[in-house]
């Protein structure tokens with residue numbers, strides 16, 4: 001079993017198996033859970049962590065959604081493969097950095113579990129596009145099964161007990177990955193991000209790679225986990241995402257109207273560079289791919305091509321480029337490989353047209 | 358000491374947002390407190406029991422400075438709030454000194470031990486100290502029931518004030534049914 005299977009498999013986020021959407025790239029629900037009777041991973045002894053991992057892996061392997069799941073023990077994986085899992089948001093940097101963590105990933109990559117990260121169990125469900133209810137329903141089912149098969153640490157007053165006070169209660173982090181080139185180009189993104197923050201939502205970049213530009217992609221998530229029902233948390237996020245999508249469309253329409261030919265020119269230049277460049281850095285390609293994604297949303301390019309952009313964004317990340325090549329590459333080597341795959345993928349793209357009204 | 362052979366996992370950013378404390382003026386673009394670039398990550402940090410906002414650009418926030426500082430200061434706030442000299446969990450021997458170092462608790466049983474010391478912090482971080490969400494399958498979701506009871510009591514007062522006796526009667530039945538599920542105090 002290897003990370004190559006993860007790379008090779010078609011899944012919602014990289015292929016058009018789910019319905020890709022304008023603005024919202026993906027919806028994610030994460031639940032933090034712990035076994036009662038065991039110290040949290042940061043305080044547990046190696047033998048205890050091993051026992052915890054065995055119990056969790058055993059429990060999850062029995063759930064139908066995890067049939068034939070990938071099981072990865074971080075200590076057994078080469079650096080590059082762990083980095084691929086991080087770039088896919090299947091595991092966190094923290095889990096990948098430790099030796100005693102493990103991950104269980106469903107065949108379709110929709111459901112994944114981090115074991116022995118900050119908490120014993122971090123269960124994650126992700127779907128392409130905006131599908132908070134559908135994502136939650138799967139997480140709830142799995143949580144129900146989990147509670148029936150393992151004794152979970154829970155208190156009547158504090159809910160699900162977690163290692164950190166910021167996760168206690170529901171243990172729920174609901175988030176949406178949103179693509180906001182319109183708001184970024186219009187210079188409104190700081191204002192929007194502050195408004196979200198003031199209303200209890202966190203705004204983060206796509207991947208947290210220090211110097212990498214994020215391609216105008218942001219992750220919006222709830223902060224409060226205690227004293228709100230799961231429903232209330234999701235409604236709050238949902239209201240904001242709906243409003244964000246609207247604001248983004250308004251910004252794009254205004255921009256297109258005001259800039260006229262310059263709006264189309266920006267997209268056409270990005271397509272031109274991506275189609276012919278020999279070296280492409282991650283930051284440069286992300287920003288240009290962001291223009292193309294917006295173009296697909298607005299009818300400047302065929303909407304059916306949008307999933308290709310999404311796949312290139314994910315596969316253009318450094319560890320992905322190297323893992324697909326099967327060897328470590330220096331910066332020039334990565335930029336060359338990245339440019340080659342993007343050139344190849346964009347060959348069939350038509351010329352950029354004006355936005356449909 | 359238990360767990361001494363294990364380095365705690367690097368702190369994931371314990372980012373805390375607090376809408377009540379965010380009275381930032383909307384007109385000024387915020388600068389990163391490290392490098393002066395435009396800040397896009399806005400965090401609430403807690404120092405000595407006080408909440409204040411900090412702003413980082415994406416790059417600085419991701420260097421980990423933001424996350425670690427937040428966790429460290431979260432732990433600081435707890436130590437300031439703790440009046441007792443030492444608290445030790447009888448199950449796992451985790452102490453308040455350990456919490457100051459890691460910003461994480463030792464085991465589920467640490468919660469009741471540290472709850473009083475964490476109470477003020479929880480209010481700041483979470484605004485609430487009573488869970489009202491899901492319970493593990495099989496467990497009785499008492500918090501949920503209390504929450505619904507509270508809602509029904511507010512609504513019945515409104516219904517009576519509005520002389521809507523049909524709704525009030527329905528709510529009265531609901532309250533009786535919910536109360537019956539709670540253990541006697």
Ligand SMILES: [Zn+2]
Pocket residue numbers: 389390391392393394413414415416417418
């Ligand atoms: Zn900075």
Ligand SMILES: [Zn+2]
Pocket residue numbers: 446447448449450451463464465466467468
């Ligand atoms: Zn303990």
